[in-house]
Amino acid sequence: MINSHKSTFNNFEERLSNALRAKEISERQKIDTLEVKSYISLSSIYRDNGNVNLFLKYSHKGLKLASKINETSLLAQINKSLGYYYYDVMVDSAYYYNNKAEKLFRGLKDKFNTAVVLLDISILQRIDKDYTGSELTSVEGLSLLDQLDETEGVKKYKSYFYNNLGIVFKELSQWEESIKYNNRALDIKKQLQGNNKATIDNQKNNIANVYKNSKDYDLALEYYNELLSRKNLINDRPDFYAMVLDNYAHTLYLSKNLEQLPGLYLKALSVSDTIDDVYNNIILNLHLAEYYNDLNKKDSAKYYAYKAKGISKEFSKDTYLESLLVLSKIEKDSIAVKYYDAYIELNDSLIKNERSIRNKFTRIQYETDKIEEENIQIAKERMWLLIISVVVILASFLLYLVVTQRNKNKELQFIQKQQETNEEIYNLMLSQNESIEEARTQEKKRISEELHDGVLGRLFGTRLSLDSLNMGTTADAIKTRGEYIVELKTIEEDIRKVSHELNTDFVSGSGFIDIIKTLVETQTLAYGLHYNFEHDGTINWDGVSNKKKIHIYRIIQESLHNIYKHANATQVSISFKLKNNVICLIMTDNGSGFDVNKAKSGIGLKNMNSRIKEINGIINITSEKNIGTKVTIEVPIP
Template identity: 60%
Template sequence: MGQVKDNFIKIDSIQRHVLSKPNKDSLTIAIANYTIGELYRYSLVADSAYAYYHKAEKVFKRKNLQYQLAKTFYGIAVIQCNEKDFTGSEVTSIEALSLLDQLKETNDVNECKSFIYNNLGLVFGELEQFNESILYYKKAIELKEKLNGNNKRTLDNSKNNLALSYKKSGQYDLAIASYSQILKDKNLIIERPDFYALVIDNYAHTLYLAKDLTELPDLFLKALKICDSIGANYNSIIINQHLAEYYYDIKNIDSAKYYAHKAKNIAENYHNDELLTSLLLLSKIEEDSLAVLYYNKYIKLNDSLVKNERNVRNKFARIRFETKEIEQKNIQFAREKLWLTIISIILLISALLIYIIITQRSKNNELRFVQKQQEANEEIYNLMLSQQEKIEEARVLEKKNISQELHDGVLGRLFGTRLSLDSLNMAASEEAITTRAKYIQDLKKIEEDIRKVSHELNADFIGGSGFLDIIKTLLDSQTMAYKLNYEFNHDDAINWEDISNKKKIHLYRIIQESLHNIYKHANANYIKIGIRLKNNVILLSITDDGSGFDVNKAKSGIGLKNINSRVNEINGEIRINSKKGEGTTVEIQVPI
């Protein structure tokens, strides 16, 4: 009773010095409400404890203080368990655990978890779901054994609760072993005599249920003596009940009645479940009218306790309901504010989308213009190549005509003349012979020169030179415009006559696009272009001494995308090597 009085003094102090003062921030008030809720819970004033916990809960939830909220839920769950709202206590405990699972596993978090597991063990024990009860007690013990500091007191409590579930589930050997482990502590009777008496009683009662009566009733009497010596009247109720059961079982009815009445008389001061148990025990031990009297009292008290429990739970529900009404109004205000925000955002997004659409349309028009320009350039280039081919065909034809004319006309006549002069060589004079010999020698030289010219004219010595000339013209014009120095190396082994116009056009455009990219992005002074043939594959390389870039991080612009697209069109492969400050090399392989 002294502890309860101290609690009420603390409550009054907090209400006067914290809650009554203006200008206190909401968190300070919430902590004060939580503390008052704890004090009321320890004082067994359930409805007041619940009300103050609930006030603290709203603030902790609004400020997203998960640890403080979990502790508040634990306090509410304990109250619900005490008031026999076991389902509500289970739900609240699980909600508290879900909050703690989101937090880092600190000592405080694990301690709170262990308390919640212990409460769930109590809940499932009351629901007679002992497997679940034992599981949660073991979880509580496992966590408590890992906590910092001296946790022996709360650890012993959980071990006692575990043993109680073993006892209620009929696992007497496990219960006896658990109680024996607790009783090994020789200091327990000095440090916590009330708890020591409780464990002795539970141990003795387990022996009684296991039909091991060798140490009975001495253990019961030892526990009762300790309680009487320290004034632990409430704990003595259960011990007296157990003694009454024991004596009734061994047919010592007088002693059974004595201890049953003693339990009832003490329990009448508390008017709770222990009084209910005592009345039911007396209805079993007493005879005839007295048995009926006590049973009627049992029924009346049971109805009263059930009604009181229902009233408390209704009070809890009413607190929740009133809070929900306020929360619903706040939600309505928040919803209206949200809709206003959403409409504003939609209008802003709409304006932004319209701007983007207009800008994108302008860019698309510009892109289409560039594409049309590229198509026109390609068409012009195709015409240039076609014209070049026609010119080449005309030149070849003309050479053949000249060759034929030289061979069939001039050479024939010169050959005839030489024969005539040769026939005149039969003249006797020395001078005639010398002159004719000179003319014949001159004619032979002319014949050889004409034959040589004829063969050279007949040879197609310009095959492939046209495309390379076009590339060189492109390089001359572009590098002059871009103020670049260049070096162009090419392999004469490539027969450009056998390469399709499509591939030549794409190669031309790739070089053109690369020059443009180098000018625009590379800040280069010198470029080197190489075209060679290897294993029936054309190898095009373009190297610059520009600023370079990180190939893995760089975004592909339109120029690079166009180059990749052209390479794919001619079934080629492209590889780009570049480092910042070390220039760039583009290597393209095109199969013939």
Template identity: 60%
Template sequence: MCVNLSFTQNYSKEKFDRVLYYLSESSNPEHNLEEKKELVLKAKDLAFDMNSYSLLLQCNQKLLELDKEMGHSGSFLKLSHENLQLAEKFKDTTTIAQINKNLGYYYFDKQVDSAHFYNHRAEKLFKQLNDHYNTAAVLLDIALLQRGAKDYTGSELTSIEGIMLLNKIKKPTKEVIQKKAFFYNNLGVVFNGLEQYDKSIEYQNKSIELKLRLKGNNKAAIDFSKNNLGNVLKNAGQYELALKTLGEVLEDETLENESPEFYAIVLDNYAHTLYLSNDRDALPGLYHKALKASKAAGIDGYNSIIIFQHLAEYSNDLGLKDSAKYYGYEAKRIAEKYYNDALLKSLLLLSKIEEGEVAANHLRNYVRLNDSLQKSERAIRNKFTRIKFETNEIEEENIRIARERMWLLVISIVVIVASILLYIIFTQRNKNKKLEFIQQQQQTNEEIYNLLLAQNEVVEDARALEKKRISEELHDGVLGKLFGARLSLDSLNTNTSPEAMKTRSQYIAELKMIEEDIRKVSHELNADFVSGSGFRGIIKTLVETQTVAYGLEYKLEWQSTIDWDEVSNKIKIHFYRIIQEALHNIYKHANASKVNLVFKLENNAVCLSIIDDGVGFDVSRTKSGIGLKNMTSRIKEIQGKIDIISKKIEGGTTVNIDVPIS
């Protein structure tokens, strides 16, 4: 019975509780069997509405138990096949195997080929589950079916396989030991049929030994094996040991009343052993007593046939033809209803008792029936082989289909994964190409800027040289001449007339003024101011160009205390590139409308602040961006520091950069 509950979307706690209530009430002894069945049927209807696999199995199992108690065997097949369909739907291999095992047991004495079919299916499934015990249990039924078809070799091999499986169970239970004893008993019967009596005796003794190890009252099972052992010893001609073994069973005074059918079998074996050993004093009394016990059991069957055959054999030996014929024909009459093997023996026995044409007719019937039985047994064995082959073929086909589905699934997954990988690769390749293009563009821009700076430096150097030349010309040439003229005037200042002195003084003052103007111009021409003002112009041009392109308003502030002439070109280049990258990032990510750039000098370090009014971002998650990496790399190269302040909720981003200039 399944105990794991499964529910679908139709699950309802109220329905579930009602199902459990009905199942619980169905075990209440206050209800009769019909009432119990009605409760289980209500539970089953609810379980069907809930689409609960395990609850349906429980309900059907309970119905099977109740029908068995009520003696209704007709519902077994219907409920079993219903459970089988459910289990196959939910791929419950354990339940499928168990149901096939039960169906094999059901058909065991009804339809041999069906029993064989379901047993082989159960065997395969239990082997897949690595369930040694249940596999062995199914193999025992198969071995018994093979023995019934006189496939003794097949039954022997199947029994040995079952025993080997049971030997793999490390801690054998009572059930495991019992099954092993049954296998040994079957081997004993098989080798008895093959007339290999020594092996048969060996296996029967092993069966008895195992049964003696079991706890509890196992006397009936032990007596059963002892009767089989006694029968083999009788066939082997070990009459004394056979009588001792069978006598141990007959010592039980309660056996005749408690199990008259088994008592009749043992007593007949005991009497027949006496007959074969020529100890006939107790005969035919023991035969008649066995026949009486068999009839008391109410069974006019196989056991009565054997007793009648033994009585016919005994009477014929004594020359009591009428009695021999009576017993012989009684055995034949019963055997004609059911038992072909027993009928075969009866015909052979009558062919020996009768005379003339009657005996010949019985012998012909014996030969005809024997041929028919051999063909039938051969056909059954072939059918068993075919069923096993077809079952294996079905299993192999299922395995092949499952393998094909698995490969289809694997191939589909591989194709999907490969497609995703190719997409990622192509996407990444395009991104890499884009990044390479951007980097190349940045390098090109940097090279252009460097060329501009280099060209500007060349121009400025030319200007400086030209200014220096002009300054030198003014200073050394013009100023020298003016200075000489002034000295001449000074020398003429000996004229002490008031007018002369006044005129000379005016000239001298005017010359001094000219000298001072020329000196001032010379110093201004010689001063290197273009470098600093040139960098500011380049930055201003960059900011104006970029903000116009990006649609931004800008404000550029310079602190006058910064002496850009003291700042290296390397630092200036990196400042240029950082501002360019920052403006690009603001345009691309910030969604800003204004940007302020402020240059100032603090602690002998040039500080640049870039402030926007954009949406802001999470600094901790964006530090790995390409733009920020480039900015950080540049600042690190000039031994600077960068600090980014941004708030995603409030908006706005401030980038502070400090670069020492010495």
């Protein structure tokens, strides 16, 4: 994915352009994980730019897709981001998303991010005055960080947890515990790399506040003086300067040291007004109201008290509650009672609201835990389903292997028996062929001897006799005898030629046809059939493999058997023809015929098809009821 982190790009437009391009590529390529990451990147950019609507849009799109593809790490990251956003917007939503993120990170065994989310949860609990819950959550977060290496990130978040614990114990008025954790936070912050002056100053202000609330005013003033002595603090951090100056002034007020008052208050108020710091403005107005009320300057006290009330009504219920209490002390009679009653009513409402929120937090945590338990149960059920499915698949596969192996064994046994039968037929064919060849050779030898010793001898004697008569002196006698002698020489040469050819093995390859003819004669005689046998003398059976010859022999044998067994025929015709180097065997009968489609599953036809397949041939069977059947087989010679 194209990197859109703001450390890489210097401006919003460049970051946004690259993030949108990454989204477009991931959506086009349909790579879900990268698509979710592009949504996270876009939501982060829009959040940094203050575009809340687009931040929420892409956050929830990422959340939906990450849930669909079950990307736990990305789900945790998005929930964490949403929890951080709702921190200042909607407390229960912040708690909801943080709680989900915490469960997800914990499931991933990501201790660091689990602790980071626990920090947000602990601060939310503290803000809603669930101090015990905040303390327990902080301790849990610290225990997770203690299990990790002491990196900068780990140390920084430890300081945040210690700071939160310091504030919690301050609210619980446990001053020593508060000082202890504040000092731990301060010690860690001093060890961190980089410029940490601001965060160190914040921690010192927190320590000073604890001392102020515990009435150790001298130590509080010492810390405040140290902070106010910082050069350019008013320019670098005017809001912090106004807060510290107000704390310093208020500590003087509490310690009854009023010499610099109200000047310090007014100076701090002037800085707050300049930078429009609403919260500090409210607190300063309340402090001034208390100060003038103690001096019995009611008009000034009322001025600042009502000013604080007016600002805080739309800003913060806590500061508005405090302004009501201050007015109940400044005003008299029924007005004082009215503000005190309003204070009581609002305080009760806030307490109920805090209790309701705490209950809601508990319910959210319960529901989240319940969902997690359900998810674990679903995961277990899915695991068992997967295991059972795997077992069933394996068992089915093994059963398939067993059945297949048995079928293969049967097929091998059948092929073996078929091979043995083929060998027997081949041996029989060779034996029969040898007998035929031997008889043929003997016959040729007998004819040759008869021609050579009988006819040729007599012709030779006649030629000699005529040759002796050639002594006649008449012209006609000499001519006649000469013609007879020439004719006899011609006859002698022809007989020699015939004798020589008869003594040569000139009928090579004709033995297979003789074997087939013998088979047909034998089978038709046994089956009571009349036959007609034709063959093409141009077929070179010597060029045909023994395997093909054997299968052709067996096919003819199987066909004759089927005709006898099923056809009730009286006549069968068998012919061999050669077409384009392909041997065509045609067998017809005048039997009862049959339905070819229904008979395809018969053993006889299966065997014939199997044999044709073995020799790369083609078989075609046509049949008509009460007319007969025609079997055409084509076998290539090569």
